[in-house]
Amino acid sequence: MxxxxxxxxxxxxxxxxxxxxLDVRYLKPEIDFSKYDYLIVTSKQTVKALEQYNKEEFINIAALCVSDKTADSYRAIGGKILASGDGYGDNLIKNIRELPHVTKWLYLRAELIASSFVQIAKEEGYEIDEKILYISECxxxxxxxxxxxxxxxxxxxxxxxxxxxxxxxxxxxxxxxxxxxxxxxxxxxxxxxxxxxxxxxxxxxxxxxxxx
Missing domain, CATH: 3.40.50.10090 (Rossmann fold)
Known part of the structure; x- marks a missing residue:
């Protein structure tokens, strides 16, 4: 070393x-997973937070993941992958645009985020709900x-x-x-x-x- x-x-x-x-504090907001076609997962911490829920509620919902590493984490708990990006959250907008505007997405995220792709997608008329699953502190x-x-x-x-x-x-x-x-x-x-x-x-x- x-x-x-x-x-x-x-x-x-x-x-x-x-x-x-960072120290990560996990949250468990109430989520009706049955309302959504796809999940958006941008970190391993999101996957860990998901493990607080009954797996049967979400495990068959494919996830759009920010990178191959994040996709591997979701796959490791039995999840299905819609697509994985190149590691940049902002570039996920191109994956969202490949599906109809009526597609219902759930973005599972940290309290503070650096990417603006969800805001852009919403401004373009895509249906994306957001739930904060964890808070990161120094x-x-x-x-x-x-x-x-x-x-x-x-x-x-x-x-x-x-x-x-x-x-x-x-x-x-x-x-x-x-x-x-x-x-x-x-x-x-x-x-x-x-x-x-x-x-x-x-x-x-x-x-x-x-x-x-």
């Missing part, structure tokens, strides 16, 4: 010092971490950057790797960064190892 690589994520890697960026770990100036920092979400910057600054000598363009937009304007080739932690780690 390289002590100079820091991974700010909800997942871990043996190649980095893994700093949990973890004590990321608020208290201190990193070396020349470290490689891997950010995997906008919230990982926002939480890190609450009590830290990004040193000019640091190497910064982000998982995608949405996350990159949350970096301070003067920070240089590299975007991973694929929207996956594995791809970010590969870049970090190459940069050593």
């Amino acid at each position: 390289s002590k100079n690589i820091y991974l700010f994520a909800t997942s871990k890697s043996k190649h980095a010092r893994s700093i949990k960026s 973890s004590k770990e990321i608020l208290e971490v201190r990193v070396e100036d020349d470290s490689t920092l891997i950010f995997t979400s906008p919230s990982s950057i926002e939480c890190f910057l609450k009590n830290n600054t990004i040193h000019p000598n640091a190497k910064v790797i982000v998982i995608g363009t949405t996350t990159a937009a949350y970096l301070p304007k003067d920070i240089k960064y590299v975007i991973s080739q694929n929207t996956s932690i594995e791809s970010c780690i590969e870049l970090a190892i190459e940069a050593k």
Whole structure:
């Protein structure tokens, strides 16, 4: 393990010092799943939150997933997959547009979201309901971490950057790797960064190892 690589994520890697960026608090709002044709699932946390419900109520409703990894998580609990995206929430709009406007979608989401695809879809006349299944808060770990100036920092979400910057600054000598363009937009304007080739932690780690 390289002590100079820091991974700010909800997942871990043996190649980095893994700093949990968020603590997740799950909610269980009342949902009548029978009203919907498809689910929209954009995180593994959504899948975990779904496990609070009677599986028979939703498991036969196919999900539009943000990425292959998220699709794998939904599939692992027995769910069906409508389609999986490229890791960018905003790009899911093209999948929604492939189906009639009368299709009834249920977007299962976090309290705070970075993507605007649902708002765009609604403005275009698509029927999408939303339910908040979890709330993410900055973890004590990321608020208290201190990193070396020349470290490689891997950010995997906008919230990982926002939480890190609450009590830290990004040193000019640091190497910064982000998982995608949405996350990159949350970096301070003067920070240089590299975007991973694929929207996956594995791809970010590969870049970090190459940069050593």
